[in-house]
Amino acid sequence: MDEPLVLKAEKVTKHFEAKTGLLKRTVIRAVESVDLELHKGEILALVGESGSGKTTLGRVIAGMYSSTDGGVSYFETDTGNAPSLQEKSTKRRFAAQQVQYVFQDPFSSLPPHKKIKSSIYEVLKLYRPKADAKGLEDETKKLLELVGLTPVEQMKEKFPHELSGGQRQRVSFARALAVRPKVLIADEPVSMLDVSIRAGILELMKRLRDGEGLSIIYITHDITTARVISDTIYVLYRGRVVEKGPIDTVVQKPLHPYTVTLISSLPGLTLGSGVHVPGRGAPAAKDRSLRSEPPGIDHCVFYGRCPIAIELCARERPALRGLADGREVACFLAGSETT
Amino acid sequence: MIPTLEVSPVDSLLVVSDLSVGYVTKNGLLRAVNEVSFKVSPGDVTGIVGESGSGKTSLANALLALLRPPAISKGRVSFGERNILSLNDDELRKLRWKELSYIPQGSMNSLNPVMRIKDQFSGILQTHLDQAERDRIRRVMEDSLSKVGLDAHNVLDAYPHELSGGMKQRVIIAMAISLGPKLIVADEPTTALDVVTQKDIMTMLAELKKQMGLTLILISHDISILAEICNYLLVMYAGRVVERGRSEDILNSPKHPYTSGLVASIPRLTGEKRVAGIPGEPPDLVTLPTGCAFHPRCKYRMTACVSQVPSSVSVGDEREVACLLYR
Ligand SMILES: Nc1ncnc2c1ncn2[C@@H]1O[C@H](COP(=O)(O)OP(=O)(O)OP(=O)(O)O)[C@@H](O)[C@H]1O
Ligand SMILES: Nc1ncnc2c1ncn2[C@@H]1O[C@H](COP(=O)(O)OP(=O)(O)OP(=O)(O)O)[C@@H](O)[C@H]1O
Ligand code: SF4
Ligand code: SF4
Ligand SMILES: [Mg+2]
Ligand SMILES: [Mg+2]
Numbered sequence: 001m002d003e004p005l006v007l008k009a010e011k012v013t014k015h016f017e018a019k020t021g022l023l024k025r026t027v028i029r030a031v032e033s034v035d036l037e038l039h040k041g042e043i044l045a046l047v048g049e050s051g052s053g054k055t056t057l058g059r060v061i062a063g064m065y066s067s068t069d070g071g072v073s074y075f076e077t078d079t080g081n082a083p084s085l086q087e088k089s090t091k092r093r094f095a096a097q098q099v100q101y102v103f104q105d106p107f108s109s110l111p112p113h114k115k116i117k118s119s120i121y122e123v124l125k126l127y128r129p130k131a132d133a134k135g136l137e138d139e140t141k142k143l144l145e146l147v148g149l150t151p152v153e154q155m156k157e158k159f160p161h162e163l164s165g166g167q168r169q170r171v172s173f174a175r176a177l178a179v180r181p182k183v184l185i186a187d188e189p190v191s192m193l194d195v196s197i198r199a200g201i202l203e204l205m206k207r208l209r210d211g212e213g214l215s216i217i218y219i220t221h222d223i224t225t226a227r228v229i230s231d232t233i234y235v236l237y238r239g240r241v242v243e244k245g246p247i248d249t250v251v252q253k254p255l256h257p258y259t260v261t262l263i264s265s266l267p268g269l270t271l272g273s274g275v276h277v278p279g280r281g282a283p284a285a286k287d288r289s290l291r292s293e294p295p296g297i298d299h300c301v302f303y304g305r306c307p308i309a310i311e312l313c314a315r316e317r318p319a320l321r322g323l324a325d326g327r328e329v330a331c332f333l334a335g336s337e338t339t
Numbered sequence: 340m341i342p343t344l345e346v347s348p349v350d351s352l353l354v355v356s357d358l359s360v361g362y363v364t365k366n367g368l369l370r371a372v373n374e375v376s377f378k379v380s381p382g383d384v385t386g387i388v389g390e391s392g393s394g395k396t397s398l399a400n401a402l403l404a405l406l407r408p409p410a411i412s413k414g415r416v417s418f419g420e421r422n423i424l425s426l427n428d429d430e431l432r433k434l435r436w437k438e439l440s441y442i443p444q445g446s447m448n449s450l451n452p453v454m455r456i457k458d459q460f461s462g463i464l465q466t467h468l469d470q471a472e473r474d475r476i477r478r479v480m481e482d483s484l485s486k487v488g489l490d491a492h493n494v495l496d497a498y499p500h501e502l503s504g505g506m507k508q509r510v511i512i513a514m515a516i517s518l519g520p521k522l523i524v525a526d527e528p529t530t531a532l533d534v535v536t537q538k539d540i541m542t543m544l545a546e547l548k549k550q551m552g553l554t555l556i557l558i559s560h561d562i563s564i565l566a567e568i569c570n571y572l573l574v575m576y577a578g579r580v581v582e583r584g585r586s587e588d589i590l591n592s593p594k595h596p597y598t599s600g601l602v603a604s605i606p607r608l609t610g611e612k613r614v615a616g617i618p619g620e621p622p623d624l625v626t627l628p629t630g631c632a633f634h635p636r637c638k639y640r641m642t643a644c645v646s647q648v649p650s651s652v653s654v655g656d657e658r659e660v661a662c663l664l665y666r
Pocket of ligand 1: 016017018028029030048049050051052055056059221232267
């Protein structure tokens with residue numbers, strides 16, 4: 001990527017404490033030492049199964065959670081020389097404004113008793129207290145136009161309950177964009193929508209990248225929609241990045257056994273041909289756990305489910321390794337066979 | 340019961356004729372299911388696909404005589420020789436679980452959180468087994484759990500929160516098969532699960548079907564998942580079956596404009612990175628569009644489509660379409 005960096009996460013770690021008994025507490029390692037770089041005008045897909053830490057990572061990046069360890073630097077790409085913001089308070093403020101979060105659920109993320117125009121106007125007003133009413137109204141209309149809520153004159157007068165799920169999700173995008181962010185974190189923005197209207201939202205994200213130069217972190221468990229709009233993919237498993245790189249490289253020939261499992265589980269209809277999936281058609285593990293986890297955490301995160309694990313995997317954790325094709329993969333065996 | 344003289348359709352397990360469901364709402368009658376007819380032969384795996392609000396769950400509830408006011412339904416659902424819709428509660432209770440099982444939408448999340456699996460499971464068995472058979476309960480539970488790939492010793496004593504989503508869904512399926520039904524109707528059985536678990540569950544259902552000679556009706560909004568195991572598909576839009584046929588025929592050459600839009604909307608892992616969709620929004624079921632309910636979104640719309648409701652016409656072997664393009 002030649003475009004400048006907009007943000008960089010270094011060794012971001014987020015642990016939660018959960019009560020598991022009267023006095024017992026366990027640590028939930030939601031995100032473990034994740035490095036991530038996002039460039040201007042890039043769509044980065046954060047993919048992984050439920051509980052893999054996608055939302056938690058997204059929230060740390062958006063400044064909604066503080067990290068347990070590691071941190072995120074934000075760059076002011078407008079100035080060209082891209083100084084990173086390190087000072088804590090500026091950083092928080094910057095994150096809050098420059099990184100906007102769009103939630104999965106278009107049904108509960110909008111104020112129910114406000115007309116669409118007011119729910120956008122109120123965000124605009126908050127961030128541009130000096131602008132006059134006329135200017136803000138014009139900008140409201142422009143935003144509605146941008147997210148495809150047309151005819152604007154009719155749409156702006158509606159209440160959330162009068163809109164379909166897809167339309168509500170467009171309003172959420174418009175509200176996020178009202179802040180003029182550099183980065184949008186879209187957390188499962190289409191997973192609650194019907195397939196026939198998903199396309200519109202995916203198109204919108206592409207348009208925001210291409211037309212507005214926005215950077216987007218697209219959080220999803222759906223690798224097929226990720227491929228359609230994203231440039232880069234990060235595959236998360238139990239809080240760790242197990243494979244990352246240009247999305248076409250990874251999707252056409254996944255190398256980490258987890259990525260392989262993910263892709264080979266897709267329905268045949270979505271797979272098509274031309275995808276090299278080692279071991280496709282291998283029987284699914286009954287309870288998805290092949291062997292018990294070794295004690296301690298110094299083993300491969302995928303060890304319990306990995307069909308090709310070797311003895312080394314039980315006592316050492318593979319680090320992400322860069323391969324010649326531009327991807328990185330955290331597996332001792334990946335890329336070693338000559339396939 | 341008086342035997343009917345009419346020759347019953349011997350090769351069909353389930354025959355649904357002109358089934359309609361409406362809900363009385365404050366805005367008027369909401370037509371959730373409109374004159375749906377289809378047949379299911381023993382051993383079939385029939386998929387009912389449609390987007391949210393298209394009437395899939397209402398149809399399933401009507402099939403199983405589970406609707407209560409303000410829902411109203413009419414039509415006929417023949418299961419063997421009986422019309423399910425005219426059975427009384429006692430007759431229905433005898434039918435359920437033993438002859439047909441229903442896995443409602445979201446049932447894995449409706450397991451009682453404060454009861455161990457064995458207590459919930461045996462509770463169901465107790466109400467459906469005769470007194471004499473009750474000593475079988477433990478064995479029935481163990482057998483059915485092992486059929487769905489679970490270790491009974493671990494699972495029976497567990498509380499729902501100790502199980503993963505996939506395991507909970509397996510428990511639900513174990514309950515559904517426990518009394519050896521002929522037919523299972525499962526509403527969105529894999530929806531909240533990740534792709535890997537989805538695949539595991541579908542593989543398992545296909546395996547059970549083979550082993551136990553089951554007939555399945557699977558409901559989903561995801562045609563690509565249904566295509567994995569269904570040999571027949573019904574496509575619903577705004578309460579009507581707009582297309583019906585063998586899965587491969589429908590996927591290879593969808594005939595109804597809605598079906599082709601739906602198939603084209605499936606994102607793929609190969610080929611062109613184009614996102615297709617269907618413009619517009621699904622209709623309001625209280626004030627349905629006149630004529631063909633799909634007409635506001637249809638790119639093939641003709642003048643007649645606005646006034647005439649298309650009826651199903653045969654367009655090939657076991658293939659029907661409700662669209663005026665095929666008159
Ligand atoms: N506020 C919290 N308190 C305690 N644990 C949490 C909290 N938020 C998340 N977790 C735990 O952290 C882990 C990662 O959760 P997270 O929501 O980030 O996953 P995800 O990949 O977004 O999953 P999904 O696809 O289901 O949205 C899970 O084990 C989750 O239970
Ligand atoms: N008890 C009810 N009272 C009033 N309207 C209802 C009731 N149940 C369902 N509906 C309406 O009937 C229509 C069909 O709903 P149904 O649940 O059958 O659709 P579905 O295809 O199963 O959708 P989903 O994919 O969201 O599960 C919807 O418009 C719904 O709002
Ligand atoms: S490091 Fe070992 S256990 Fe981990 S994914 Fe690779 S082969 Fe499997
Ligand atoms: S009947 Fe007309 S509007 Fe309806 S699907 Fe066919 S062509 Fe389109
Ligand atoms: Mg999440
Ligand atoms: Mg439903």
